[in-house]
Amino acid sequence: MKNSLVIGPEALPALADFVRQRAPSRLFVLADTNTARDCYPLLAPHLPAHEQLTIAAGEEYKTLATCGQVWAWLTQHQADRHALLVCLGGGVVTDLGGFCAATYKRGVACAVLPTTLLAQVDAGVGGKTGVDFEGFKNHIGVFQEPAGVFIDPGFLATLPPAELRSGYAEIIKHALIADAAAFADLGGLDAAAVADWTPIIRHSVALKEQIVALDPHEAGPRKLLNFGHTVGHALESYLLTQAGREVRHGEAVAAGLICESWLSVQRGLLPAAELAEVQEVVGAAFGKISFITLETEAIAAYAVQDKKNRGDVINCTLLRGLGHGVFDQPITLAEVAASLQYYNSI
Ligand SMILES: NC(=O)c1ccc[n+]([C@@H]2O[C@H](COP(=O)([O-])OP(=O)(O)OC[C@H]3O[C@@H](n4cnc5c(N)ncnc54)[C@H](O)[C@@H]3O)[C@@H](O)[C@H]2O)c1
Ligand SMILES: O=C(O)C(=O)C[C@@H](O)[C@H](O)[C@H](O)COP(=O)(O)O
Numbered sequence: 001m002k003n004s005l006v007i008g009p010e011a012l013p014a015l016a017d018f019v020r021q022r023a024p025s026r027l028f029v030l031a032d033t034n035t036a037r038d039c040y041p042l043l044a045p046h047l048p049a050h051e052q053l054t055i056a057a058g059e060e061y062k063t064l065a066t067c068g069q070v071w072a073w074l075t076q077h078q079a080d081r082h083a084l085l086v087c088l089g090g091g092v093v094t095d096l097g098g099f100c101a102a103t104y105k106r107g108v109a110c111a112v113l114p115t116t117l118l119a120q121v122d123a124g125v126g127g128k129t130g131v132d133f134e135g136f137k138n139h140i141g142v143f144q145e146p147a148g149v150f151i152d153p154g155f156l157a158t159l160p161p162a163e164l165r166s167g168y169a170e171i172i173k174h175a176l177i178a179d180a181a182a183f184a185d186l187g188g189l190d191a192a193a194v195a196d197w198t199p200i201i202r203h204s205v206a207l208k209e210q211i212v213a214l215d216p217h218e219a220g221p222r223k224l225l226n227f228g229h230t231v232g233h234a235l236e237s238y239l240l241t242q243a244g245r246e247v248r249h250g251e252a253v254a255a256g257l258i259c260e261s262w263l264s265v266q267r268g269l270l271p272a273a274e275l276a277e278v279q280e281v282v283g284a285a286f287g288k289i290s291f292i293t294l295e296t297e298a299i300a301a302y303a304v305q306d307k308k309n310r311g312d313v314i315n316c317t318l319l320r321g322l323g324h325g326v327f328d329q330p331i332t333l334a335e336v337a338a339s340l341q342y343y344n345s346i
C-alpha cells in the first residue's frame with residue numbers, strides 16, 4: 001500500500017479517514033510541551049479514543065533517554081504491533097517519534113503531523129528518523145517511512161517567527177540543489193509576510209520526494225539533501241555544547257549553505273557571482289552566527305563523524321551552479337575550518 005501524503009487544509013480530515021480505514025488496535029499521540037498546548041487541541045477532535053504523551057520540547061531532549069519514556073509509555077498501555085503512533089510536532093518529535101515507532105517491538109506504524117515549517121518541508125518526509133548521541137546529530141537512527149504524512153499549514157499560526165525562519169533554510173536548500181528557478185523566486189520572499197504557505201510547502205516537499213524516491217537509503221543522490229549540513233551540523237553540534245549559544249537547526253544550516261557554497265567556488269564549481277546570490281538570499285533572512293576564529297578547528301572536528309564520510313574522507317555535497325547539487329566531493333578538515341573563517345569574514 002502506498003504511504004499517504006496530504007498537504008493542505010484537508011490534512012486533518014484526511015488523517016481521520018486514514019485512522020478509520022487502518023483501524024489500529026490502539027492509537028497513541030506523541031507531542032512536546034508546545035505542540036501539546038498549541039496543536040493538540042486542533043487535532044484531538046479528529047481522532048477516536050487515544051492515549052497522549054507529552055515530552056519536553058527542544059533539541060536537548062532528542063535523546064535515547066526520551067525514547068525510553070516513549071517506549072515505557074507504549075509498554076504500559078499494551079501497544080501491540082497493530083498500534084499507530086501519531087507524531088505531532090516539529091522535527092524533534094517526528095525524528096524521535098519515528099525512531100521509537102520503528103524500533104518498538106521491531107516496528108509499529110507511525111503517522112506524522114509536522115507542525116513547524118521545517119518539519120513540514122523537510123523533517124516530516126523521507127523517512128530519516130533518529131536521535132542525537134554523544135554530541136553528534138542523528139547519530140542513532142533508522143530509515144523508516146511513516147505510513148502517512150499529513151501536513152496542515154494551519155499549525156504554523158502559532159509558530160514563533162524565529163522557528164518559521166529556521167524552516168526557510170531547508171526551503172532555500174531544496175531550491176539550491178534542484179531548482180534554480182525556485183531559488184530565483186526566493187529572492188523577493190519575506191517569510192514573515194507569507195499569507196499561505198501551502199504552495200511553497202508543496203513545491204519544496206515535491207523536490208525532496210523526487211530525490212528520496214531515487215535513493216531512499218542515501219547510497220548516492222540523497223546526499224544532495226545534506227547540502228549545507230557537513231558544516232551546518234558541525235556548527236549546530238558545537239554550539240549545543242556551549243550553554244546559551246545554542247542555535248536552531250535551520251539557522252546552522254543557513255550558515256552551512258554559505259560555507260559550502262564558498263567551498264564550491266574554491267573547487268571551481270560555482271561562479272563567485274552565484275555565491276554572492278546565495279549570501280544575499282540567506283543574509284536577508286538570517287543574522288550571522290557568532291564564533292571566533294580560534295573556535296573554527298573545534299567546530300570543524302565534528303565533521304569527522306558526518307554520515308556521508310567514508311573512512312578518513314569527508315564527503316561533502318557542493319553546488320555545480322545554482323540549482324545543481326553534486327555529492328561525494330571530498331574535502332579536508334582544513335577546508336571546513338577555512339569555510340567557517342570565510343563565513344566569519346563576510
Ligand atoms: N528527518 C529529517 O529528514 C530531518 C530534516 C530536517 C531536520 N531534522 C531535524 O529536525 C529538528 C529540527 O526541527 P524543528 O526546527 O521543527 O525543531 P523543533 O521540533 O525543536 O520545534 C521547534 C520549536 O517549535 C515548537 N513548536 C512546534 N510546532 C509548533 C507550533 N505549531 N506552534 C508553536 N510551537 C511549535 C516546538 O515545541 C519547539 O520548541 C532537528 O533535530 C533536525 O536535526 C530532521
Ligand atoms: O532527508 C535527508 O536526507 C536530509 O539530509 C535532510 C536534512 O535536512 C536533515 O537535517 C537530516 O536529518 C540530516 O541527516 P543526517 O543524515 O545528516 O543526520
Ligand SMILES: [Zn+2]
Binds near residue numbers: 122229249253
Ligand atoms: Zn536539515
